[in-house]
Amino acid sequence: MMLHIPGVLTPDQVRQLRSRMTPEAWIDGRASVGTQGAQVKRNRQLAEGTPLAQELGSVIVRALTANPLFFAAALPLRILPPYFNSYAGGEHYGLHIDGAIRTPANGGQTLRADVSTTVFLSDPEEYEGGELVVMDAYGAHEVKLPAGDAIVYPSSSVHRVNPVTAGERVASFLWTQSMVRDDGQRTMLFDLDQNIQKLRAQVGDNEATVGLTGHYHNLLRMWAET
Ligand SMILES: O=C(O)CCC(=O)C(=O)O
Numbered sequence: 001m002m003l004h005i006p007g008v009l010t011p012d013q014v015r016q017l018r019s020r021m022t023p024e025a026w027i028d029g030r031a032s033v034g035t036q037g038a039q040v041k042r043n044r045q046l047a048e049g050t051p052l053a054q055e056l057g058s059v060i061v062r063a064l065t066a067n068p069l070f071f072a073a074a075l076p077l078r079i080l081p082p083y084f085n086s087y088a089g090g091e092h093y094g095l096h097i098d099g100a101i102r103t104p105a106n107g108g109q110t111l112r113a114d115v116s117t118t119v120f121l122s123d124p125e126e127y128e129g130g131e132l133v134v135m136d137a138y139g140a141h142e143v144k145l146p147a148g149d150a151i152v153y154p155s156s157s158v159h160r161v162n163p164v165t166a167g168e169r170v171a172s173f174l175w176t177q178s179m180v181r182d183d184g185q186r187t188m189l190f191d192l193d194q195n196i197q198k199l200r201a202q203v204g205d206n207e208a209t210v211g212l213t214g215h216y217h218n219l220l221r222m223w224a225e226t
């Protein structure tokens, strides 16, 4: 499932994060990638594990974990400390797949990447190109969102970032291990959850909505690892 989550960060939070990213903080993005990714990755990132990356990353993690849509879609068990990237002057990230197993720079707990997230920190008007393109069985999906919005997509999908031909595209990206490993199961749980919530808003709670909520939790009980 691909899901657009609007307003994860407020405009003020975006401004504050951006103001901390001074030019000298950026390093070659190939520092955090395997050999295949290194051949197609041309961008810059904040160095992993530094106090700056940790501080800015914790703003992103707090905002995402407090967001009901992110929680319902990703069902997070563990979140790797977020990364920050910048693309300008034709920089891009060619077709690749995110590695399955990730260990934080500071030696924290290893996780399995189930859900990939990009939080946009530049508005679409600030740059040309730079679309995140995610492939799935239904084709190629181009994503370019307002600053503060996020996209989540399965880490199992091949994707790329188109060259940024003018301006600068700044984003945060991160990997989540979900309590539910399988994207199809997560999608079913998300759809069920969202429809139960719609129903409860329309008719309030009754025996049927309680029963459906029970069904949601029983599926989660069947599929979740904690
Ligand atoms: O910049 C993005 O939106 C995604 C970056 C990406 O795919 C990666 O670093 O693996």
Ligand SMILES: [Fe+2]
Binding pocket: 096, 097, 098, 159
């Ligand atoms: Fe990626």
